[in-house]
Amino acid sequence: METVPSLADINYAADLTSGFIHRTPVLSSRNLNEILGAKIWFKCENFQKAGAFKFRGASYNILTLPEEERERGVCTHSSGNHAQALALAARKKGIPAHIVMPETSSPVKIAAVEGYRGKITYCKPTLEARESTLLQVQEQTGAREIHPYNDLKTITGQATAAKELIEEVPELDIIMAPVGGGGLLSGTALTSKYMSPSTLVIAGEPAMADDAYRSFYQKKFIPSVNPTTIADGLLTSLGSLTFPIILENVDQILRASEASIIQAMHLVWERMKIIIEPSSAVPLAALMEVKENRYKSLDFKDKRIGIILSGGNLDLYNLPWK
């Protein structure tokens, strides 16, 4: 594998993970299509195992882990979907997963990782503490670090979601994914450029955490500084592997306000009767803002649009519209 996964790499990952991951459904809603004035197909990674697309990259890493490393296992630091995904994928193959989590992580997320038999090490809630604690865990266990986005196998695994979507819905004018660290977006962009080169690849990003937007349009890496957004899966900055892939293969990044994200999330819950987390709602939220502004930044009227709904994990006791 070079520094950019090839179509052959993505096809190999799809074959290898087939049956291990869910081939998630693609849903559409006439009602939402009317509201947006376009034809939208939603790739429902909220129905993926462990509740998010992260299970794809985690599974591809687990299934390609060298035999001699299986006993030592894998490790990562994460307080979110990647932690759950890695714990579950590892457990299904009998491989230990060491998860470094901030001691301030929500009880719901801790319970989920524990439910999947992840071995949790707690640390202070700073990036520095997370990284140094992970190093200690690695030294003690010899486990291999599986990075949530800045890793070629992770990117290749995430790419299989777009592959399934494009296979099921051909001739998309636009394909969209949310962007945080950029693993899903990189995989989506590469797959789309390989399989459907005329499709525009557009990312949705919270305006309150718009490091990818700024990096992309200024063509230099600008990290996030203390971002705050309800789309808590999208707080991280791009990585050294994902940024160049995105720069090369993404056509546009649209931003969405917090209010639009909540509105889009509510709309999907209400009209489609499916549960998505705030991060999943960001591309739709961005489209809603574009439409309100008379399509100034993107004319998607009557277009065929594929949107990857990234996940459905959130605290049902603490909804944003309470």
Place this chain on the structure above:
Amino acid sequence: METVPSLADINYAADLTSGFIHRTPVLSSRNLNEILGAKIWFKCENFQKAGAFKFRGASYNILTLPEEERERGVCTHSSGNHAQALALAARKKGIPAHIVMPETSSPVKIAAVEGYRGKITYCKPTLEARESTLLQVQEQTGAREIHPYNDLKTITGQATAAKELIEEVPELDIIMAPVGGGGLLSGTALTSKYMSPSTLVIAGEPAMADDAYRSFYQKKFIPSVNPTTIADGLLTSLGSLTFPIILENVDQILRASEASIIQAMHLVWERMKIIIEPSSAVPLAALMEVKENRYKSLDFKDKRIGIILSGGNLDLYNLPWK
């Protein structure tokens, strides 16, 4: 049509409504199967048009309305899913739908009926006022009343949900539906007895609105008296047509407490990432109680169980676990 729909009637309704209604997906969850200790397939009528199975019976009525009655239209009194379903089915065929609603109906429900262009007449929130207002509307408009459950065509239309489920998942040991007025349960029981006679037909009913349970086991009609349950789609008593069908074709009725209903609903939201209304959760809630009581009333361990999730309409701003 006799007083009981035949298999030919149900097949005819399925053919006629095909393409007009959604053939809804059947979903299952390994996680829920582990928790319940059985194999459960959920027929997702929460994804049906207008958000509930009621669209089936309403559609069959609309599609078989005599040509000469189309201009005068249809009418009903309902504050719930039947009102929305009838308004939408009628609108799709350009037929007026007159809906009598209690003036205390929630703004969400009123907005939904208005959104489907139903012509609303408000009345006092008593059964007497609903019926007398409906009579007035009928006199003024000549519209035909479409009863939400005590109507053979309505029952026949609702029966198509079980038909689709049984076609997709053969050899069910048990098929379950919630029971309120009994339209869905009657249709489910008849279809099951025709197509899969060895399958047990079991209803779930809120213990706080258990008129069907009492009527069924005492073999005489006992109406509900001021029932209060979170499962607000199941408040009505059985009808003169549905009660005999249920007595003849249902094998068992299980009751569920309010706490179990909320717990089951939360479980489906959390694990399956789909939105169901409280009424939909009643059969699963009943199974959870049976399991807790060591399967005393029903040994469903390792059994193949089909459950009809009746709908997904509820006020997202007012969830039961807040």
